[in-house]
Amino acid sequence: MTISNMLIVGFGNMTGAMVQGWLRAGMPPAGFTVYHPRGKEVPEGVSLVTDWPGDAFDAVLLGVKPYMLDDVAPGLADAVGAKTIVISVLAGVELASLRARFPQAGAVVRLMPNLACALGKSPNGLVGEGLDDTARAIVTHLAEMLGSAEWLAEESQFDLVTALAGSGPGFVYRFIDALGIAATRLGLPEEQSARLAIQMVEGASALAAASGHSPGELARRVASPGGMTQKGLDVLDDGEALVRLMVDTLTAARDRGMEMAEEAPKKG
Numbered sequence: 001m002t003i004s005n006m007l008i009v010g011f012g013n014m015t016g017a018m019v020q021g022w023l024r025a026g027m028p029p030a031g032f033t034v035y036h037p038r039g040k041e042v043p044e045g046v047s048l049v050t051d052w053p054g055d056a057f058d059a060v061l062l063g064v065k066p067y068m069l070d071d072v073a074p075g076l077a078d079a080v081g082a083k084t085i086v087i088s089v090l091a092g093v094e095l096a097s098l099r100a101r102f103p104q105a106g107a108v109v110r111l112m113p114n115l116a117c118a119l120g121k122s123p124n125g126l127v128g129e130g131l132d133d134t135a136r137a138i139v140t141h142l143a144e145m146l147g148s149a150e151w152l153a154e155e156s157q158f159d160l161v162t163a164l165a166g167s168g169p170g171f172v173y174r175f176i177d178a179l180g181i182a183a184t185r186l187g188l189p190e191e192q193s194a195r196l197a198i199q200m201v202e203g204a205s206a207l208a209a210a211s212g213h214s215p216g217e218l219a220r221r222v223a224s225p226g227g228m229t230q231k232g233l234d235v236l237d238d239g240e241a242l243v244r245l246m247v248d249t250l251t252a253a254r255d256r257g258m259e260m261a262e263e264a265p266k267k268g
Helices: 013-024 066-072 095-101 115-119 133-146 155-166 168-185 190-210 215-222 228-263
Strands: 006-009 032-035 047-049 059-062 085-088 107-112 122-129 147-151
Touching (some): 013 115, 013 133, 066 095, 085 133, 095 107, 095 122, 107 133, 115 122, 122 133, 122 155, 133 147, 155 228, 168 190
Parallel strands (some): 006 032, 006 059, 032 047, 059 085, 122 147
Antiparallel strands (some): 107 122
């Protein structure tokens, strides 16, 4: 169950990765139309238009900068019809703001993926308004082709989910980098340290995803009492050092999301 045509407004890194993920999952490129007033390189088979379309689409994906919302909304008057699902990846732009600008839309949805959606590996936070069972199933399917669909009970949770699932890869990359740097400072060549850190995290992540045990239990299982792993875990666990660091990290990212919501365009 999916849509037959989608208009994409703002074809940057994130929306480009989303289209790549949908194409990888088998959606036909002819079902996508990218609007860009000055032209843009798009995947083979995807349509590009430089003028606002005059017909309604099944779905419109918004990927412009949040401050540009008021600039593009009037041009989408004909593209958004009574059955159109407007899907936004605009940070900080709330459902009420989307509905105010697209009152004619059948539904409005906020979706937050990360760039792993290109590989079908992104956790995707979702919250929507105006969705009937069919529309919700369509959006769920679209998200699942990019990874997973995590519907939130309240929009107020969206900034925290964005901090975890959207910003999270940046934190993981920093952790991988730190592991490599630490090994280099302790004596390994830099390139070798980096390779080992990346390969280790790739394997550990794959095992965690495939295992029926929680990550905490897996950590316990790989650590022998008094062994090397346990000695390292003792450092991370001392005073919940790693947990406290992650709480501070997610809090900073979440709070910035809340600030961006205040800065984003509000109801018209």
